[in-house]
Amino acid sequence: MGRLFGTDGVRGVANADLTAELALGLSVAAAHVLAEVGTFEGHRPKAVVGRDPRASGEFLEAAVVAGLASAGVDVLRVGVLPTPAVAYLTGALGADLGVMLSASHNAMPDNGIKFFARGGHKLADELEDRIESVYAEHRTGAPWQRPTGAGVGRVTDYDEGFDRYVDHLTGVLPNRLDGLTVVLDEAHGAASRVSPEAFTRAGATVVTIGAEPDGLNINDGYGSTHLDKLRAAVVEHGAHLGIAHDGDADRCLAVDHEGTEVDGDQILAVLALAMREQGTLRADAVVATVMSNLGFTLAMEREGLRLVQTAVGDRYVLEEMKDKGYALGGEQSGHVIVLDHATTGDGTLTGLLLAARVAGTGRTLKDLASVMERLPQVLVNVPDVDKSRVTTSAELAAAVTDAERELGTTGRVLLRPSGTEPLVRVMVEAADIEQARSVAGRLADAVKSALG
Numbered sequence: 155m156g157r158l159f160g161t162d163g164v165r166g167v168a169n170a171d172l173t174a175e176l177a178l179g180l181s182v183a184a185a186h187v188l189a190e191v192g193t194f195e196g197h198r199p200k201a202v203v204g205r206d207p208r209a210s211g212e213f214l215e216a217a218v219v220a221g222l223a224s225a226g227v228d229v230l231r232v233g234v235l236p237t238p239a240v241a242y243l244t245g246a247l248g249a250d251l252g253v254m255l256s257a258s259h260n261a262m263p264d265n266g267i268k269f270f271a272r273g274g275h276k277l278a279d280e281l282e283d284r285i286e287s288v289y290a291e292h293r294t295g296a297p298w299q300r301p302t303g304a305g306v307g308r309v310t311d312y313d314e315g316f317d318r319y320v321d322h323l324t325g326v327l328p329n330r331l332d333g334l335t336v337v338l339d340e341a342h343g344a345a346s347r348v349s350p351e352a353f354t355r356a357g358a359t360v361v362t363i364g365a366e367p368d369g370l371n372i373n374d375g376y377g378s379t380h381l382d383k384l385r386a387a388v389v390e391h392g393a394h395l396g397i398a399h400d401g402d403a404d405r406c407l408a409v410d411h412e413g414t415e416v417d418g419d420q421i422l423a424v425l426a427l428a429m430r431e432q433g434t435l436r437a438d439a440v441v442a443t444v445m446s447n448l449g450f451t452l453a454m455e456r457e458g459l460r461l462v463q464t465a466v467g468d469r470y471v472l473e474e475m476k477d478k479g480y481a482l483g484g485e486q487s488g489h490v491i492v493l494d495h496a497t498t499g500d501g502t503l504t505g506l507l508l509a510a511r512v513a514g515t516g517r518t519l520k521d522l523a524s525v526m527e528r529l530p531q532v533l534v535n536v537p538d539v540d541k542s543r544v545t546t547s548a549e550l551a552a553a554v555t556d557a558e559r560e561l562g563t564t565g566r567v568l569l570r571p572s573g574t575e576p577l578v579r580v581m582v583e584a585a586d587i588e589q590a591r592s593v594a595g596r597l598a599d600a601v602k603s604a605l606g
Contacts (some may be wrong), residue, residue, distance in 0.1 A: 158289075161281040161467055163268035166443040168210030168272065172265050174217040178443040179576035181221030181253065182298055183289035184269050187281060189227050189250035199227040202247060202312070204240040205255035206402050207343035209369035210265045214255050218267065220252070223307030224300065232315035234367075236344045236403035237268065237502050238500035239319040245274035245497065246318065246370040256344065256402035259379050260371050261595075275476075276469055290538070316348065323352045325504055326495045328432060329514040332357035336509055337396040339384040341377025345403035349502045356506060361391050373400065378407045378488055378501075385413035394512060395519045405488035406506055412571035418488040419450040420523040421508055426459055426482055427525060428511045434481055434494065435459075441466070441474050441483030448566045448583045450486075453526035466570070468499050529565070530587035532578040533595040539605035541571035541578050553600035557593050565590070567597065578605065 158164045164180065166172040189199035205211035213232075213440040219229050227250070232243060237254045244252030260266075265309035269277055269285070277285075292298060304317045312594060336358045340346040346365040347521050350577045352361045363378030363383055378398040388396040388409050395416075397411035408416040416424075422440055429435035442450065447464070454461045464470040468489040475493050483492035489493065489499035496503055512519050543548065550569070557567050565584035572579060584590035 158286055161469065162258065162338070163266045164261070165266035167226045168214065168265035168273050170249065172214070172267070173592050174213055175542070176266060177217040178216045178221040179289050179292060180267060181218045182332065183225045183292065184251060184253070185222050185225035185283045186288050186299070188269065188271055193333075196378060199307075199378045200230065200247070201227045202230050202244045202249045202252040202452050203231060203255075204232040204235045204243075204253075204315075204316075206368035207234050207342070207346070207369055207371060208265055208372055210263075211255045212369075214267070218253050218255065219309055223309055223428055225298070225303040225307065227307040228306050228308055229309045230312040230315075231309060232312050232345075234344055235315060236321065236348060236500070236502060238249045238346065238404055238496055238503065239315065240308055241270050241274035241498045242275070242319055242496065243312075243315050244270045244272070246322070254402065257379065258402045259341075259373055259400035259402065262370055262374065262468045270497075276472060276498060285497055301353070312487060320348060320352045320355065322495075323506060324355050324421055326503070327356055327506055327510050328375055328511050329515045330357040331509050334395075334509055335359040335361065335393040336512050337361045337363065337384060337387045337391060337393045337398065338365070338505075339363050339376055339387075339398040340403075341369040341373050341399055341401050343377065343399060343401035343403060344368040345371065345502055345588065347400050349397070349399065349505070352502055352506060353509070356510075358509060361387060361393060365389050377401065378405055381407065381409060381415055384409050385415075388412045394554065395509060395605045397509070399501040399505075403501040404499040406504040406508070408489060408505070408519060410523065411518055412520060414520065416519060417528070418484055418486045418490060419447045419506060419528055421488070421527070423450060423453050423481065423526045424452070424522045425492070425504075425512055426505055428507070429482055430459065436479055436481045439480050441471050441480050443471060443485055444568060444570075445532060445581065446486055447526075447528050449527045449529045457525070472498065487595060517538050529583045529585060530590045531583045532587070532590040534594045534598045535572075535577050536580060536598050536601045537575070537577040539576065539578055539601055541576060541605070543605050544578055549603045550600055551602040552605070553597060557597055560587075560593065565593070567593070569597070569601070
């Protein structure tokens with residue numbers, strides 16, 4: 155059996171890769187690892203379970219709840235809520251673990267299981283490995299420790315989770331949103347109720363699109379991976395800005411009043427300056443990945459802020475933030491983590507804070523986002539190469555050196571092996587798009603020649 159956990163939980167085609175049997179077994183294993191069932195006299199472990207509105211989430215939720223309860227864990231079932239809501243409630247309710255059923259921005263046939271440890275924190279690799287190990291032991295015949303009688307877990311619908319999470323979101327805003335008109339694209343996903351409610355309570359006039367989930371339409375033409383409808387709606391309604399989430403609402407992208415996209419790097423830049431002004435940007439530092447646009451790096455340098463870069467993936471951003479005590483981090487894709495108020499990327503919180511900055515300053519989002527200029531960025535995937543030699547090939551190193559010499563201080567080159575496929579990603583940024591394309595093309599040829 156290959157490793158089940160990927161970069162963000164266990165994910166696959168529901169009822170094909172991700173079956174009810176797998177969901178049940180992993181949940182029992184997670185209970186034994188995260189809740190330490192049976193180790194404390196009189197201890198009643200507790201779990202929070204939520205899901206996005208995918209049709210497959212209904213049977214997978216039933217399997218997860220059954221697995222947890224069979225292991226002696228009391229379950230608080232919160233229903234359809236965003237991933238960051240489940241993380242927040244796991245911490246706020248003192249639960250031993252949290253479980254979210256979602257495949258984020260993936261198409262409807264997919265689904266996934268994401269576990270949170272005490273406090274609502276994502277799992278370290280070590281904990282994921284332990285869960286897989288316990289699960290594998292069971293599959294090879296080792297019996298579960300099974301409680302009976304009053305020892306089995308009880309299942310309760312925790313309907314208060316919705317209001318408790320919305321109260322948390324609105325309670326951390328530095329100012330209200332009165333006077334703003336905001337278009338929200340919910341991707342027919344997990345935030346279809348939460349996000350409009352939070353923005354409305356905060357004082358905004360809200361227009362919603364993509365907020366009618368039917369179990370089959372999640373991410374279908376709406377959300378952070380499909381911004382055209384949001385752009386059109388913002389212009390049509392004369393809104394101040396638009397906010398787009400993905401299926402589980404752990405990310406946020408935005409659109410200014412002219413319908414122009416504001417990506418995760420720009421959102422980070424706007425929030426960084428706001429937090430520095432408010433005295434909450436610890437060490438005057440922002441954490442981002444190596445894929446952040448060079449324009450973001452230059453903007454942070456110009457503003458006197460320190461940029462700390464990590465490997466690609468919001469989990470690595472979060473690890474660096476927790477390790478060093480930084481307050482703000484994120485990715486170009488819109489995963490933004492404000493660690494004082496969330497343990498993971500929270501798209502609704504990010505959108506609220508961005509809107510609060512617009513309302514509090516009286517400036518347009520277009521003006522605020524102009525703090526950084528996005529340099530043209532070209533990404534080329536080079537397949538069927540030996541990606542393991544990216545860092546050791548002398549021929550490739552020479553080609554990169556030549557490219558960097560040509561680009562100078564106004565460009566950047568990044569070669570990155572794919573984590574899941576036999577290919578190398580070539581990323582080039584330059585002040586001019588044609589130069590970026592030209593350099594990327596030459597480097598892609600060099601990768602084929604050196605690693606083919």
